[in-house]
Amino acid sequence: MTIPNLVNAFESIxxxxxxxxxxxxxxxxxxEWRDKFKGATPMVLRPGSTAEVAECVKxxxxxxxxxxxxGGNTGLVGGQIPNPDGSEIVLSLSRLNKIRHIDPEGxxxxxxxxxxxxxxxxxxxxHDRLFPLTLASQGSCEIGxxxxxxxxxxxxxxxxxxxxxxxxxxxVLANGEVWEGLRTLRxxxxxxxxxxxxxxxxxxxxxxxxxxxxxxxxxxSVEVALVALDSPAKALSLFSLAKSHAGxxxxxxxxxxxxxxxxxxxxxxxxxxxxxxxxxxxxxIEISAGTKDIDIASLTETIFTEAFEADLxxxxxxxxxxAQAADxxxxxxGLSEAQKFEGGSIKHDVSVPVAKVPEFLEEAIAAVKExxxxxxxxxxxxxxxxxxxxxxxxxxxxxxxxxxxxxxxxNRVVHGIxxxxxxxxxxxxxxxxxxxxxxxxxxxxxxxNMMRSIKAALDPTNMFNPGRVL
Amino acid sequence: MTIPNLVNAFESIxxxxxxxxxxxxxxxxxxEWRDKFKGATPMVLRPGSTAEVAECVKxxxxxxxxxxxxGGNTGLVGGQIPNPDGSEIVLSLSRLNKIRHIDPEGxxxxxxxxxxxxxxxxxxxxHDRLFPLTLASQGSCEIGxxxxxxxxxxxxxxxxxxxxxxxxxxxVLANGEVWEGLRTLRxxxxxxxxxxxxxxxxxxxxxxxxxxxxxxxxxxSVEVALVALDSPAKALSLFSLAKSHAGxxxxxxxxxxxxxxxxxxxxxxxxxxxxxxxxxxxxxIEISAGTKDIDIASLTETIFTEAFEADLxxxxxxxxxxAQAADxxxxxxGLSEAQKFEGGSIKHDVSVPVAKVPEFLEEAIAAVKExxxxxxxxxxxxxxxxxxxxxxxxxxxxxxxxxxxxxxxxNRVVHGIxxxxxxxxxxxxxxxxxxxxxxxxxxxxxxxNMMRSIKAALDPTNMFNPGRVL
Numbered sequence: 003m004t005i006p007n008l009v010n011a012f013e014s015i016x017x018x019x020x021x022x023x024x025x026x027x028x029x030x031x032x033x034e035w036r037d038k039f040k041g042a043t044p045m046v047l048r049p050g051s052t053a054e055v056a057e058c059v060k061x062x063x064x065x066x067x068x069x070x071x072x073g074g075n076t077g078l079v080g081g082q083i084p085n086p087d088g089s090e091i092v093l094s095l096s097r098l099n100k101i102r103h104i105d106p107e108g109x110x111x112x113x114x115x116x117x118x119x120x121x122x123x124x125x126x127x128x129h130d131r132l133f134p135l136t137l138a139s140q141g142s143c144e145i146g147x148x149x150x151x152x153x154x155x156x157x158x159x160x161x162x163x164x165x166x167x168x169x170x171x172x173x174v175l176a177n178g179e180v181w182e183g184l185r186t187l188r189x190x191x192x193x194x195x196x197x198x199x200x201x202x203x204x205x206x207x208x209x210x211x212x213x214x215x216x217x218x219x220x221x222x223s224v225e226v227a228l229v230a231l232d233s234p235a236k237a238l239s240l241f242s243l244a245k246s247h248a249g250x251x252x253x254x255x256x257x258x259x260x261x262x263x264x265x266x267x268x269x270x271x272x273x274x275x276x277x278x279x280x281x282x283x284x285x286x287i288e289i290s291a292g293t294k295d296i297d298i299a300s301l302t303e304t305i306f307t308e309a310f311e312a313d314l315x316x317x318x319x320x321x322x323x324x325a326q327a328a329d330x331x332x333x334x335x336g337l338s339e340a341q342k343f344e345g346g347s348i349k350h351d352v353s354v355p356v357a358k359v360p361e362f363l364e365e366a367i368a369a370v371k372e373x374x375x376x377x378x379x380x381x382x383x384x385x386x387x388x389x390x391x392x393x394x395x396x397x398x399x400x401x402x403x404x405x406x407x408x409x410x411x412x413n414r415v416v417h418g419i420x421x422x423x424x425x426x427x428x429x430x431x432x433x434x435x436x437x438x439x440x441x442x443x444x445x446x447x448x449x450x451n452m453m454r455s456i457k458a459a460l461d462p463t464n465m466f467n468p469g470r471v472l
Numbered sequence: 473m474t475i476p477n478l479v480n481a482f483e484s485i486x487x488x489x490x491x492x493x494x495x496x497x498x499x500x501x502x503x504e505w506r507d508k509f510k511g512a513t514p515m516v517l518r519p520g521s522t523a524e525v526a527e528c529v530k531x532x533x534x535x536x537x538x539x540x541x542x543g544g545n546t547g548l549v550g551g552q553i554p555n556p557d558g559s560e561i562v563l564s565l566s567r568l569n570k571i572r573h574i575d576p577e578g579x580x581x582x583x584x585x586x587x588x589x590x591x592x593x594x595x596x597x598x599h600d601r602l603f604p605l606t607l608a609s610q611g612s613c614e615i616g617x618x619x620x621x622x623x624x625x626x627x628x629x630x631x632x633x634x635x636x637x638x639x640x641x642x643x644v645l646a647n648g649e650v651w652e653g654l655r656t657l658r659x660x661x662x663x664x665x666x667x668x669x670x671x672x673x674x675x676x677x678x679x680x681x682x683x684x685x686x687x688x689x690x691x692x693s694v695e696v697a698l699v700a701l702d703s704p705a706k707a708l709s710l711f712s713l714a715k716s717h718a719g720x721x722x723x724x725x726x727x728x729x730x731x732x733x734x735x736x737x738x739x740x741x742x743x744x745x746x747x748x749x750x751x752x753x754x755x756x757i758e759i760s761a762g763t764k765d766i767d768i769a770s771l772t773e774t775i776f777t778e779a780f781e782a783d784l785x786x787x788x789x790x791x792x793x794x795a796q797a798a799d800x801x802x803x804x805x806g807l808s809e810a811q812k813f814e815g816g817s818i819k820h821d822v823s824v825p826v827a828k829v830p831e832f833l834e835e836a837i838a839a840v841k842e843x844x845x846x847x848x849x850x851x852x853x854x855x856x857x858x859x860x861x862x863x864x865x866x867x868x869x870x871x872x873x874x875x876x877x878x879x880x881x882x883n884r885v886v887h888g889i890x891x892x893x894x895x896x897x898x899x900x901x902x903x904x905x906x907x908x909x910x911x912x913x914x915x916x917x918x919x920x921n922m923m924r925s926i927k928a929a930l931d932p933t934n935m936f937n938p939g940r941v942l
Binding site for chain 2: 182
């Protein structure tokens with residue numbers, strides 16, 4: 003069938019308005035915000051229901067079309083962008099954007115895949131509940147994409163990754179059937195836990211159209227502090243100290259370097275530097291309690307007192323209001339975007355065992371400075387999970403393209419060090435296109451073959467997101 | 473190859489002493505403690521290392537032998553017992569019983585699959601850590617079996633099922649290769665999360681030989697209370713009340729009926745009834761805190777005070793010592809075994825949404841009393857997870873065999889009610905042989921086909937635990 007005929011066929015399923023073919027209509031779906039991946043496609047499909055997704059998949063399968071599912075287009079590894087050769091169609095889930103059901107008593111919510119994370123937060127809050135997944139991109143990312151990539155974020159320490167927050171899924175399979183797996187049970191050992199296979203599979207095994215999610219009590223009290231320290235080693239000691247007092251109530255522990263703090267305060271509106279002096283490292287700490295019975299203010303005070311006594315801190319600020327807490331978090335959440343203003347940035351999303359973070363940082367910073375003299379490392383992130391976004395901004399005044407051409411070489415240096423700590427080359431962003439070749443390098447042939455056999459079992463014609471992950 | 477030749481071949485891999493062929497040697501592996509499943513086998517293999525397991529699997533594959541992996545033989549659905557026709561060999565993991573590595577700072581432990589759950593508890597405790605999985609059978613069950621069945625137990629409320637406690641696995645695959653997946657990272661999004669496929673797959677996809685596990689801080693303080701109540705509805709209100717004060721520190725909430733309490737106190741050594749009067753229902757509550765900063769004694773007092781004020785309780789006892797806390801837990805853990813002394817018991821392991829437990833119980837108790845006049849329902853278990861072991865003891869003086877012949881009919885009644893609440897017919901025990909036919913009844917053909925395709929992808933010759941689950 004010719005492209006115009008195919009367009010007509012899809013239009014008859016989902017309506018003329020929802021098959022995008024003009025360049026201007028398609029443009030937002032073909033590039034991601036870091037400009038690293040640019041694609042082309044004959045059409046973007048915007049179905050409005052699970053049944054329409056299934057019909058689109060059936061039609062695509064009939065004609066051997068390859069399908070790239072897309073949520074909020076915030077992915078960082080190219081998984082949601084079609085190939086530049088225009089051989090793939092994009093299927094956007096954004097019109098599936100409803101909350102289907104909230105059960106505050108049962109602490110569950112059932113949603114469409116295309117609803118934004120922020121909309122889920124807002125809906126939970128209305129019922130005095132918390133959906134804990136928290137990302138800088140939460141205003142635009144969609145839960146289907148969060149699930150497909152097993153998103154992490156800043157609350158993993160206490161609540162786990164996205165995988166830990168999903169109770170059930172609805173998925174359109176490669177044969178066009180709909181798997182109705184929207185359970186809300188806390189315990190269910192009836193056969194293989196199929197949802198686990200789709201979580202983190204980056205759209206390569208099926209199209210997630212709905213999800214049932216775990217909710218938590220809305221925090222009754224939250225303390226947010228920003229502290230300045232000498233080194234990641236002191237940050238690690240602070241982490242142990244905070245954890246020993248706050249336990250699971252330590253809900254955030256985010257490391258930031260001086261370089262990143264400067265970039266944010268210089269380039270991001272609404273962000274101003276909160277300390278009087280400059281410091282080499284910072285940590286944002288959040289402690290929160292789900293019930294009113296726990297006095298986290300005094301708990302936080304205990305941690306601060308002991309940390310100063312143990313000489314772990316250079317300075318520290320405890321947020322005195324919700325607005326100030328939001329200011330502190332804005333410094334942290336601005337870190338990714340602020341780097342754009344300083345030129346090219348070579349990025350890594352790695353994890354190592356938590357206790358090894360300081361050693362890893364010392365080694366990796368020295369190695370990249372040697373590899374690219376003048377480069378400016380901006381390692382930041384979820385220290386309490388061992389997950390560091392090891393980004394390296396180009397030397398001042400260097401040519402951006404020339405610098406970014408070193409991407410693979412610098413990756414090799416950093417990932418080599420990660421491997422020596424038995425770490426991960428993709429802690430939370432996934433594989434997509436960006437790290438596909440790398441995956442085969444770091445995994446055994448046995449493991450690659452297991453993944454290939456799962457892929458072949460669920461998507462035998464390689465229709466969904468071909469060439470991503472595997 | 474004849475059986476004697478095969479025995480020789482296996483002996484050359486794992487040693488003569490570890491291929492069991494005599495009836496007396498094989499006997500303990502061929503029956504489970506409830507006497508529901510009895511099997512036969514030409515031999516029981518007891519390999520002593522992962523490499524030996526892999527060699528045994530290769531040899532078995534060469535000769536088309538079917539293999540039933542077995543851990544501590546505590547499973548309740550027949551998954552670990554070979555068929556009565558003697559067509560399957562048993563592979564016991566019990567000699568793989570070492571702790572490989574403990575990292576108290578990183579809160580992880582790496583173990584062999586055949587180590588008992590109790591040995592893991594003890595090792596963690598030595599380092600002031602907790603491995604939270606807690607089962608009545610923990611002295612004999614083995615972690616490989618716990619993982620293969622995604623065991624639940626009495627601490628799920630706060631710590632999750634076994635799935636939530638596993639960071640990595642080592643698995644011998646159907647082709648005899650060893651998948652080295654023993655990671656200890658908190659975040660790792662490098663391709664499909666393959667360990668999830670094996671967790672809860674009941675030995676049908678591969679043989680788990682090692683696992684890396686999450687540890688938690690040892691509780692700094694624990695409060696255990698036993699309360700008496702009028703009804704499950706009041707127990708549900710008490711659950712909401714306790715949860716609103718204790719949040720995630722509510723680590724246990726176990727419902728027990730009068731019938732079960734009587735059986736335990738009458739038949740189990742070391743168990744005596746702790747109240748002065750009889751009551752219709754009981755709940756065991758455990759509240760624990762990982763840090764010393766939280767005063768759970770006053771928290772517990774608050775809950776008790778409010779519960780009495782709200783007229784939720786008939787009576788209540790707060791354990792005054794560790795010994796008394798252990799006594800209370802012994803009453804709960806004795807419930808399964810105590811039923812044996814009262815004759816036949818028809819069992820269900822079901823879950824419904826937590827808020828629906830009272831309605832479910834009322835309806836199901838009435839239905840089974842109508843189906844089998846004089847029967848004695850003993851529904852008990854993990855009310856906070858919505859998981860009830862809906863067991864029904866035979867009428868007094870009835871013929872045991874005649875009563876047990878009604879198993880399927882009674883199942884149909886109870887599972888029909890479970891279905892009306894969108895519940896699960898196997899919340900934590902799994903499918904095994906016992907519920908295999910039932911599985912196909914309650915799952916869609918789409919879902920069954922997905923499971924079959926996963927099975928075919930990882931075990932194409934149907935070598936591992938054939939006829940279990942699928």
